Amino acid sequence: MSLSWEYYVNRRGIIVEKFLTDNKIENYNQFCAVLKKFDLQPPSRESVAHHFPAKRSKPAQVKNKASSTKTTRAQIREKAQTKSKPVEKASEQS
Numbered sequence: 001m002s003l004s005w006e007y008y009v010n011r012r013g014i015i016v017e018k019f020l021t022d023n024k025i026e027n028y029n030q031f032c033a034v035l036k037k038f039d040l041q042p043p044s045r046e047s048v049a050h051h052f053p054a055k056r057s058k059p060a061q062v063k064n065k066a067s068s069t070k071t072t073r074a075q076i077r078e079k080a081q082t083k084s085k086p087v088e089k090a091s092e093q094s
Contacts, residue, residue: 005035005043016051027052 009016025031028049032042 002039002041004041008038008040016048020051 008014019025020031023034025034028045031048031052035042
């Protein structure tokens with residue numbers, strides 16, 4: 001005879017969130033599979049739905065090469081070389 005999930009939680013003083021993380025449960029189907037191993041009757045999907053937040057799809061990232069802020073090593077070396085060269089004044093050249 002299997003026990004109900006509600007009875008098991010109340011009797012053992014289980015924190016549901018901790019139970020889910022400890023057993024690496026991410027959705028209702030995984031939850032039911034684990035309860036079956038413990039010989040427990042799963043609750044209705046609606047009663048535990050708040051423990052399984054709906055996965056949000058990530059918006060597609062737009063890559064804009066024109067606004068790249070990365071500096072390559074070659075660009076850094078080039079800047080360092082231009083800074084190390086002495087600047088000649090216009091009056092000295094004539």
